[in-house]
Amino acid sequence: MKSLLDKVNAKLNVQGGFLKAVSVLAGGTAFAQLIGFVCLPILTRLYTxxxxxxxxxxxxxxxxxxxxSCLRFDIxxxxxxxxxxxKALLLLSFLSNTIFSIILYVVLFISYPYIQHYKIIDQLSYWIWLIPLGVFVSGFYSALQYWATRHKRFKDxxxxxxxxxxxxxxxxxxxxMLSVGFGGLIIGQLLNFSGGLFKLAVSAKKDLAVVKSSPLKTTFAKYSNFPKYSTFEALANTSAIQLPLxxxxxxxxxxxxxxxxxxxxVLGIPMGLIGSAMSQVxxxxxxxxxxxxxxxxxxxSILRKIxxxxxxxxxxxLLISPYIFGYIFGTQWADIGYYISAMIPWYFMQMLSSPVSMSLHIIEEQKIALILQIFGFFIRVIILLILALYFSKYISEYYILSGFIFYTVYMVVILACLKYKKVK
Known part of the structure; x- marks a missing residue:
């Protein structure tokens, strides 16, 4: 038995402990995803x-x-x-995130009388005031998570x-259960953004107490490519995913x-379970x-493992989705299985490319990463908007297809850049 355990431990520790670290993150994430999946059939019967x-x-x-919000100093x-x-990058992340969130509240306060009658704003109602708070806690958590990643605190x-x-x-x-409408979902999402902040903050505080910080101005200049290029890259990437909604x-x-x-x-469950863990490690x-x-x-080697x-x-x-999810989530969600099946090629390519996407930053090819995200924004947002204006009936189908196209191109470019750097 001891020999078997030694073999398992040796296997998990290959390549600098990659598999062991992934197993730690994936284990915690799996439990979290299990909680979410168990709750979903109940939530889909409480919410429309x-x-x-x-x-x-x-x-x-x-x-x-x-x-x-952190000007990408967090990554x-x-x-x-x-x-x-x-440490200086962590402090720059906190500072940027705080200033950005305050600016958001000021802009929202000034503009609200002029935008409150738009359909999207009207739907959100007074819950719109939780948007800057959601941004603040998300940015704060991101910075602390990357600090924990730096110190390989995957259990935390x-x-x-x-x-x-x-x-x-x-x-x-x-x-x-209290019938508060979609507000219950928004409060839940806000807590989902911020959960675990205190634990990560306590660990980071202990580290910062014994580490000197490089001058913030010097560090800002040294890593200026992140706000200059990666900020727009990330904005283009996230907008390409979220703006279509x-x-x-x-x-x-x-x-x-x-x-x-x-x-x-639903598809974010395997993405969060495997993709996110592998990305961190x-x-x-x-x-x-x-x-x-x-x-x-x-x-x-990592791509082969994934x-x-x-x-x-x-x-x-892909095969079972059209037949099972209508029963799992209730009759009002009867068509959800077809959406999941259609989106699987997109999420499959995203699962492969996302964990290794940071390699472009590591080899200091932020410009290429930015160009890729601009390409993604064009095919996933600009073309979708044109279709929405003239052929709105097909915009959901195009949104799904564009995700697959983008992540396929992304994967090819990443590998090509890494191979070129090696030859060079």
């Missing part, structure tokens, strides 16, 4: 597709704004070898995901966005492989 449509709009707006935190630079990250699942779903269930909600009357939102939530190990000139080989993990579950889900 229209309620989820409003939630989709709220999440879309927060996600678009939150991804730039740079694990990269520098010098601990002082890492996994625990926060469990906290997020418990607090978010509990609030949504309570709101549904707002466009579809504006042009189609009914539950369309609710179906898309729930389908994305890949980022913690990739800089070292880059310094040794082995990032291309390391990335290919492919082996996801190929069969996705095939099974």
């Amino acid at each position: 597709p229209e309620d989820y449509s409003v939630l989709g709009v709220y999440v879309a707006i927060v996600a678009i704004l939150a991804v730039i 740079a935190i694990p990269i520098p070898e010098n601990e002082n630079d890492g 990250i996994a625990k926060t995901r469990i906290t997020q699942a418990i607090s978010g779903n509990t609030a949504s269930l309570a709101g549904g 707002i466009i579809i909600a504006s042009f189609l009357i009914g539950p369309e966005v609710g179906y898309l939102m729930l389908a994305m939530k 890949y980022l913690s190990h990739a800089p070292a492989y880059h310094q040794k000139g082995e990032l291309f080989e390391y990335t290919k 492919l082996k993990l996801v190929i069969f579950p996705f095939l099974i889900l």
Whole structure:
């Protein structure tokens, strides 16, 4: 038995402990996703597709704004070898996020009398005032999560995901039972954004007490490519995913966005379980492989691992989705299975490409990453908007297809850049 355990431990520790770290993150995330999946059939009977449509709009707006609230200094935190630079990047993230959130409240306060009658704003009602708060807690959590990633505290990250699942779903269930409408979903999502903040903050505070900080101005200049290029790259990427939901909600009357939102939530379970865990661990190990000139080989090995993990579950889900989800979520969600099946090719390519996407930043090709995201924004938002104006009947189908096209191109470009850097 001891020999078997030794073999398992050795297997998990190959490649700098990649599999062991992934197993820790995936284990915590799996429990969190299980909580969410168990609660979904109850939530879909407490809330209507229209309620989820409003939630989709709220999440879309927060996600678009939150991804730039730290000026992308947060994603740079694990990269520098010098601990002082890492601390300075964390402080820059906090500062940027706080200022950005305050500006959002000021802009919303000034503009609200002029925008309150627009369909999207009217749907959100007074819950719109929780948008800046959602951005603030999301940005704060992101910075702390990347600090934990820098120190390879994957158990702490996994625990926060469990906290997020418990607090978010509990609030949504309570709101549904109290018949507060879509507001229960929004409160639940807000807690999902912020769950586990305290635990990560306590660990970070202990670190910061014993580490000196590089001058913020010097660090800002040193990592200026992140706000200059990565901010717009991330904005284009997130907008390409989220803006179509707002466009579809504006042009189609009914539950369309609710179906898309729930389908994305279901497919986000394997994405959150495997893709997010691998992304965090890949980022913690990739800089070292880059310094040794082995990032291309390391990335290919990770892609092979991901492919082996996801190929069969996705095939099974593709075949059974149209037949099972109507029963799981209730009669008003009868068509959800067809949406899930149609979106599987998109999420399959996203599952492969997303965990290794940070490699473009590691090899300092932020410009290429930005160009890729601009391309994605064009095919996923601009073309969709044109279709919405003239052929609105087909915009949901095009949104799904464009996701598959974008992530396929993304994968090809990442591998080509890494191979070119190796040869060079």
